[in-house]
Amino acid sequence: MTETALDDSLSQAAAEAATLTERILAARDAYYERNEPAISDAEYDGLVQRLEELERLFPELQSQDSPTQTVGGRAETTLFDPVQHAERMLSLDNVFSIEEFRDWAAKVERDSGRSVHYLCELKIDGLAINLRYENGVLVTAATRGDGVVGEDVSENIDFVPGIPRRLAGTGHPPLMEVRGEVFFPVESFAELNAAQVASGERPFANARNAASGSLRQKASTKTPAQLRLMKARLGRLRMLVHGIGAWERPAATSQSEVYAVLEDWGLPTSEYFRVTPNPGQAAEFIEYYGEHRARVSHEIDGIVIKIDELELHAELGATNRAPRWAIAYKYPPEQVNTTLRDIVVSVGRTGRATPFAVMDKVRVAGSEVRQATLHNQDVVKAKGVLIGDTIVLRKAGDVIPEVLGPVVELRDGTEREFVMPANCPECGTPLAPAKEGDIDLRCPNARSCPAQVRGRVEHIGSRGALDIEVLGEVAAAALTQPTVPETPPLPTEAGLFDLQLTDLLPIQVTVRDAETGLPREDVDGSEKLRMPFSRNPTAAEKKKGLTGLQPSASATKLLAEIDRAKTKPLWRILVSLNIRHVGPVAARALANHFGSLDAIRESVAADLATVDGVGGIIADAVLDWFQVDWHRDIVDAWVRAGVQFTTPGHPGPGAAARADGVLSGLTVVATGSLEGFTREGAQEAIIIAGGKSAASVSKNTDFVAAGPGAGSKLAKAEALGIRILDADEFRILIEQGPGALPTPPPIIS
Template sequence: MNQVEAEKRIETLRSLLEEYGHQYYVLDNPVVSDAEYDRLMQELISLEKQYPDLVTDDSPSMRVGGKPLPHFEKVQHEVPMLSLSNAFNEQELRDFDRRIRQGLEKDHVSYSCELKIDGLAVSLTYEKGKFVRGATRGDGTIGEDITNNLKTVRSIPMRLKETVDLEVRGEAFMPKASFESLNSAKKEAGEEPFANPRNAAAGSLRQLDPKIAAKRNLDIFLYAIGQIKEVKIDSHTEALNYLSKLGFKTNREQKHCGSIEEVLDYIQSWQEKRADLNYDIDGIVIKVDVLKQQERLGFTAKSPRWAIAYKFPAEEVITKLEGIELSIGRTGVVTPTALLSPVTVAGTVVKRASLHNEDLIRQKDIKIGDTVVIKKAGDIIPEVVNVLTDQRTGEEIEFTMPTNCPECESDLVRLEGEVALRCINPKCPAQIREGLIHFVSRNAMNIDGLGEKVIAQLFDKGLVRDVADLYQLNREDLLNLERMGEKSVDNLLNAVEASKENSLERLLFGLGIRFVGAKAAKTLAAHFEIIDELQKATEEELTAINEIGEKMANSIVRYFSKPEVTQLITELQRLGVNTSYKGVKRAEQTVTDSFFADKTVVLTGKLEQLTREEAKTKLEELGAKVTGSVSKNTDLVIAGEAAGSKLDKAEKLGIEVWDEQRLVDEFKNVEQ
């Protein structure tokens, strides 16, 4: 076969494989056997190897996975991929409908309803009908280029049925059968299984080696057009039909509803039969159908006004409460935890649930041996909802909180005004261990590699007894710990060394002084500048500082009055730990011409490009006052993803709202 003949055969094979793949993966209508499909694919791969100059990026052979990448490149979305606001009950949906109808005055409103797939939002870009780029949603403005991984998703067409330029959005997901097969394989290999299909899908698409993604059998539903040229579309329903016509896989369960009553009926029907699907859904997405009406309604800072996501109620399951375990926190608080018969809730196996305190146990009448209802609050934190008292046998055991600490046997006390029991022994091993964990945490000294398990090993072996010991760790001792190889030890020791250069506020927060959080630590560090001055401060001097109250001032003075604390600070200084403030001092600030000077700013929601602490520090350096709550005195709200009630309050009060990208852009302008 010469090159001309090979080129014709390759094109024929590509057309056949594209059509067979579309019938199988998109329409669920196989027209040839798997063996025949595989035979044609092998022939194509063989010819492309023989004639490499005939290989194209949109060939079906590209689905097997290319070479591993060193990292993912960043991609800016020309049209932001905004998140949706949420509704959790019927009244919130009716309020949404009322706002829509008010916004559109007398226009008739209809809605497009779709299943909310529990997966990973992605963007696909096509030029002249060819797939050229795929990206994650990221922060809505900037995502990651995962083109090679998305090429392995067989329901994503490499070439469309028309030569159009467009960008579309969809939800990549892992079908339940693929998830079960993947986890079985991971368990057999002795690896940790994925918690749920969503995590598995996200983890698969963020593999630097596309060959791994290719083995995961992912799927996708396309749900929106981000941009399109030279094609007129009037409604969302029409857009979905057009996507199907182009060869995309859309969800066949989409429904056009003429009223909010029809929307509620649609939601109810899927709450009852969601378990029958071969993929996970966590709610229903409701959109105003007519695109011109969408344009009139517009957007808030974080989401479109014309769409909302109804979230299904948290899944509740029944299990047995087998026991109650007590743990001691770094401040001595005793927390009871329910030990449960393992049960799957919202896609993960739950064995434990916090019971918070003794009063809650009494309030819910919880006994050991009870049959209980549990759920995950916000689909994340397991909690006991209630006890099924009618299933009691009489063998259940009343739980009584101990009078002595389960770790050190010191007396437990309940301080005035508190519901929690505390161990007040400063030498309690549990408190010391938890204090060490707090000291190395991200918002404190941020020592990467010193997680809870490593700290527990170091403490149990007697290698650390206070935070100063962390700066005297021996390499050989670390190599003797479980799962600690030479590279891990080197990285850990480098992280310990780097933490010595932290600014004073991190050290103050890490020391765990009662009532002194990260914000107060920053205020104290900026005011006193060196720890020696803070150690000498009186209560009167402390309360004179804005935001430092009597309770905190008293705690600080009592903490630094202890001889063992003075000894610890001296030892840390001897070991080279910085005890000075490195931030911008008020006297040195020249921010009178900054946009943020003298403004009160609130940060809310999840930030992607900056940490909350980075944003706060920079704002304060530019003269802003960063507070935790929205009021009429607030000048500006920075809203990240899932901003919630603070954003709602800001909009009601008419306060200016920025998204994270605008904040980042303003920071860049200041630096220029």
């Protein structure tokens, strides 16, 4: 490279570095000082990584006050008194892959000249706090600030439960600094946001900012009512200690021993840590919690790996901002920013009108997302989002994406409010609550609203109902809402079993997304979606004189599958009727007990309600369904078409016995979002395997299958010591029985 070219490259790098520095510092200020994140964690990490790369290529660009060499946060504010830490409070360097972690571990072992032990612990997404104890008495609690000077939040820390003002035991050093994180447990954060919404306030975007905003308040500026609210919020916070700062001669030789000492002194330490003898087992810990992070009671965004031997901490030392003896493995982001382009209203098979956020496509938690439900007009208002906003999007594990709120600071005045339509966007019928007091609006035109008919037909073909291959989203739309012909083959589902090949050939359809109702693009540029059941004749067929549309393989297969579905088990027929509350579990219970649809129809509510797995609400829903004339028309049409509404050989109501299976005699609770299972699908799988699917956790529960969003049921299972299974383990349980389950890995050292 010529000298001129080198100068140009340096000049361009310097300009980019200056821009990156400005953006990073602005983001830090918004995040640490105003508790209003202007960009997502992933975007921030990307900016820092790019600046680090430039500084490696051009070392002359790196200065002592570069964001890569300093800790985030200000040293002093006008709100709190400054506190100088006895020992500098550092941040952590990050790695984003197992390979990067292994490279770090290899360098540590090269630099130390020995094999080491790795202490792995969860990286809490909270607010860093430094507790200073003198002779066992808490003197100050301070934020990290710039690492040297923080803010004195001692008066507020007094309201956070679990932090001892005087240490238990004996042997306390004259001066000791303990570092940890203050955070909201997941359940407490959900309760806090629910209270925010109920009081008309905007919910917090994330738990970390809520924790920081709650702790960094001045009691002297509050009215009595505000002070009570402030204390209540502080009372929901928790703290876990994860390290030491100043401590001249620790009464331990390893980090794990330090935790034991701190626990004996009454300080709150985490149970989620493990000491491993090599990087391979540390990587297993990282991967385990990457898959099970939703089980943890607090938010985490990664794993911190520390060298366990304390003597190596001093030997390895630190950079200006981070120790060389520790690293943070960052998981893929579960919270990102994107742009809200529109809010559209979709009508589902039950008539519920649901607003959906349509966003710029963004990758979060390992998958691409472009839409998220906003539930109803009240939720849109409570979240405070405007069309055109930059919004914060969260997707924990495999849970449905959730819009948390707007980044208000990025508004430019072009944003506009969402207005809930007064009429059904599909059929024009005025929307209304199903009953007085309901928040949700529904389309009351249940019989013939195209969206509801489409949803019901798609449900009939689903795995939980008749499991009709080919009858999915595209086929349901084609049969109920075609662009050609003008009159759909299925104005209602009553005619499903009477379909003929001639009904399918002229169909053309614009396929719309099942949630947002927006037109979907053809996946491969062909006419498979536009003409799902027909095709143009081949050259050979044209030579034989065939000129019109010919049936596709999908058309003939659909009709064959519909014909086969006529004799499927009664419980599947019951599910396909779209009776409210009657999913696979209740349908199986009704079919097993009564044996025929006629016996169900002739029963009274009390008889239906006594069936295990049914109850009063479902009993009333079943009888109410048969009171509607067009519902009876569906049954009559299906009977004429040959649908079998009886279980052959069934001895009559109440005489059926449940068959034994691998779960015979066992009670299992399925909760949260289990990958590969709907809620009803998981319950059905338990029953098919011979087990009892329970709705609540008790001492009689044998297993709890828990996915993201499990909530209080998971907490109760943990308190009772019940074996908790993830989706993969649940699959083993229902297919092979409890004896095939693997021994759970130890997670506590």
